[in-house]
Amino acid sequence: xxxxxxxxxxxxxxxxxxxxxxxxxxxxxxxxxxxxxxxxxxxxxxxxxxxxxxxxxxxxxxxxxxxxxxxxxxxxxxxxxxxxxxxxxxxxxxxxxxxxxxxxxxxxxxxxxxxxxxxxxxxxxxxxxxxxxxxxxxxxxxxxxxxxxxxxxxxxxxxxxxxxxxxxxxxxxxxxxxxxxxxxxxxxxxxxxxxxxxxxxxxxxxxxxxxxxxxxxxxxxxxxxxxxxxxxxxxxxxxxxxxxxxxxxxxxxxxxxxxxxxxxxxxxxxxxxxxx
Amino acid sequence: xxxxxxxxxxxxxxxxxxxxxxxxxxxxxxxxxxxxxxxxxxxxxxxxxxxxxxxxxxxxxxxxxxxxxxxxxxxxxxxxxxxxxxxxxxxxxxxxxxxxxxxxxxxxxxxxxxxxxxxxxxxxxxxxxxxxxxxxxxxxxxxxxxxxxxxxxxxxxxxxxxxxxxxxxxxxxxxxxxxxxxxxxxxxxxxxxxxxxxxxxxxxxxxxxxxxxxxxxxxxxxxxxxxxxxxxxxxxxxxxxxxxxxxxxxxxxxxxxxxxxxxxxxxxxxxxxxxxxxxxxxxxxxxxxxxxxxxxxxxxxxxxxxxxxxxxxxxxxxxxxxxxxxxxxxxxxxxxxxxxxxxxxxxxxx
Numbered sequence: 001x002x003x004x005x006x007x008x009x010x011x012x013x014x015x016x017x018x019x020x021x022x023x024x025x026x027x028x029x030x031x032x033x034x035x036x037x038x039x040x041x042x043x044x045x046x047x048x049x050x051x052x053x054x055x056x057x058x059x060x061x062x063x064x065x066x067x068x069x070x071x072x073x074x075x076x077x078x079x080x081x082x083x084x085x086x087x088x089x090x091x092x093x094x095x096x097x098x099x100x101x102x103x104x105x106x107x108x109x110x111x112x113x114x115x116x117x118x119x120x121x122x123x124x125x126x127x128x129x130x131x132x133x134x135x136x137x138x139x140x141x142x143x144x145x146x147x148x149x150x151x152x153x154x155x156x157x158x159x160x161x162x163x164x165x166x167x168x169x170x171x172x173x174x175x176x177x178x179x180x181x182x183x184x185x186x187x188x189x190x191x192x193x194x195x196x197x198x199x200x201x202x203x204x205x206x207x208x209x210x211x212x213x214x215x216x217x218x219x220x221x222x223x224x225x226x227x228x229x230x231x232x233x234x235x236x237x238x239x240x241x242x243x244x245x246x247x248x249x250x251x252x253x254x255x256x257x258x259x260x261x262x263x264x265x266x267x268x269x270x271x272x273x274x275x276x
Numbered sequence: 277x278x279x280x281x282x283x284x285x286x287x288x289x290x291x292x293x294x295x296x297x298x299x300x301x302x303x304x305x306x307x308x309x310x311x312x313x314x315x316x317x318x319x320x321x322x323x324x325x326x327x328x329x330x331x332x333x334x335x336x337x338x339x340x341x342x343x344x345x346x347x348x349x350x351x352x353x354x355x356x357x358x359x360x361x362x363x364x365x366x367x368x369x370x371x372x373x374x375x376x377x378x379x380x381x382x383x384x385x386x387x388x389x390x391x392x393x394x395x396x397x398x399x400x401x402x403x404x405x406x407x408x409x410x411x412x413x414x415x416x417x418x419x420x421x422x423x424x425x426x427x428x429x430x431x432x433x434x435x436x437x438x439x440x441x442x443x444x445x446x447x448x449x450x451x452x453x454x455x456x457x458x459x460x461x462x463x464x465x466x467x468x469x470x471x472x473x474x475x476x477x478x479x480x481x482x483x484x485x486x487x488x489x490x491x492x493x494x495x496x497x498x499x500x501x502x503x504x505x506x507x508x509x510x511x512x513x514x515x516x517x518x519x520x521x522x523x524x525x526x527x528x529x530x531x532x533x534x535x536x537x538x539x540x541x542x543x544x545x546x547x548x549x550x551x552x553x554x555x556x557x558x559x560x561x562x563x564x565x566x567x568x569x570x571x572x573x574x575x576x577x578x579x580x581x582x583x584x585x586x587x588x589x590x591x592x593x594x595x596x597x598x599x600x601x602x603x604x605x606x607x608x609x610x611x612x613x614x615x616x617x618x619x620x621x622x623x624x625x626x
Binding site: 047050051052072073074075076077081083086087088089090091092093096100103104106108109110111112156 | 376379380381504505506507508510511513514515517518519520521522523524525529563567568569571
């Protein structure tokens with residue numbers, strides 16, 4: 001499903017506009033990565049796209065259909081949202097958490113059927129944590145929880161998937177596990193919009209990158225062209241070096257972003273930073 | 277100490293594992309406590325006579341007992357047992373629903389001020405007229421008014437935030453409690469004050485079928501709605517944003533749950549007076565037995581709530597020659613039990 005955003009504005013209070021004139025397109029099967037410093041409006045943008053916040057101005061189009069004309073339940077069948085933080089109060093079992101993804105497909109007075117259980121179990125298998133099915137969600141590790149929430153959004157069977165910093169708080173292995181799943185979903189035809197704090201993830205996995213500063217995109221497009229040292233400096237306000245590393249597994253070189261400070265030869269010696 | 281808790285937790289785990297056993301117990305508990313509640317009372321009647329009289333009312337055969345005995349069973353004990361079951365179920369169910377909705381295991385059915393409002397309504401009616409019909413209607417009405425005020429107060433912004441709603445509920449509850457004190461202060465200390473005080477402590481001793489017929493619908497209809505919509509409570513307990521992202525009209529769903537709980541609690545309070553602790557403790561007992569999934573927890577809460585109040589109301593009649601106020605006994609049993617649960621940390625939430 002094609003996602004188009006035209007001239008989107010949003011503010012929590014009238015004084016301060018958080019999103020200013022946001023426009024972009026994402027095609028079916030694309031992974032659109034939103035980069036930008038803390039507080040630049042990434043989460044707000046995803047919440048607007050997810051129908052959680054109502055934009056003040058502008059339009060969101062799903063395959064050309066204006067989002068505000070779609071009912072909440074219908075919208076949730078098309079657009080899935082994985083929040084950055086999820087607070088569960090009650091110690092539900094993992095399978096019960098995943099089952100909640102079926103909510104938009106169920107009427108107000110229905111409970112999940114056998115079919116819904118099968119879809120939820122299939123979603124758990126898809127992300128590789130079927131064995132955690134009966135464990136209480138609150139007892140799982142951070143990486144496992146993130147996988148549960150992704151399984152939940154898969155059970156929702158949306159066509160557009162929004163992920164808010166899905167890899168933060170995770171170790172390198174779990175980061176890769178999540179990104180592998182996201183890539184697979186995009187290959188299956190899902191449209192993906194994700195925010196991230198890792199420019200190298202944007203360079204590695206995305207088909208399109210947007211760099212957001214102060215509620216505005218300063219550049220959108222092909223990752224290779226958009227992610228430059230100048231733009232990263234503008235976004236994060238520190239000097240960043242993009243290095244090209246030979247990929248041991250293939251021909252394509254890998255680009256990595258490193259703060260210049262880390263390259264300047266300073267090392268932690270005896271508890272204090274010093275030049276080597 | 278730790279080992280003793282561990283043993284208890286193991287036992288609980290064991291019980292939880294045997295689902296059919298738990299289910300059977302949850303079905304049998306209210307039925308058995310209902311029968312028990314028909315048997316006890318100051319007027320001694322043998323179980324055989326009680327059941328024969330009851331059966332003779334349903335099946336077409338004649339059973340000869342003194343008129344007085346029949347009145348005690350049919351006009352006094354039967355409505356009282358039905359009332360205890362309805363009130364217990366209503367308070368427990370609204371407690372469970374509110375804990376899910378507010379995502380807070382420490383709220384109870386009274387969080388939005390419904391009980392204080394109803395208590396004020398009853399006290400006002402007792403002060404001004406004393407007619408039991410007016411007292412009931414006034415209690416029911418003011419219970420709903422209190423929640424409506426809480427809700428209106430929290431709606432100052434574009435949408436209701438749960439935190440503002442809870443705070444508004446506390447404010448409204450405090451206001452109506454103060455008004456109750458005011459009424460007690462101005463009430464005639466010989467005629468009016470005792471009846472107001474006694475009403476506020478809660479009792480089922482004066483329940484008749486007439487009161488039940490009025491309150492039957494505001495308890496049973498919301499109860500059915502909540503049972504049918506119970507799975508949605510799971511989704512709602514994820515919090516506003518996640519529930520929205522899962523396609524739920526959070527605002528409307530909240531309105532529905534709050535309306536149902538308010539109707540049930542207002543009706544329960546207008547039948548039985550202030551009966552505390554049921555709406556707080558029963559949901560936790562339910563979670564201990566069947567887990568947090570509302571699909572199972574909601575029916576379990578109804579069964580446990582009904583059984584609990586039936587048993588406490590029977591104890592009210594057994595423990596002493598005078599009738600102890602119901603609200604006092606539910607608190608005397610409920611508060612230490614809840615403290616015990618807290619110590620044991622089986623009251624699970626994160």
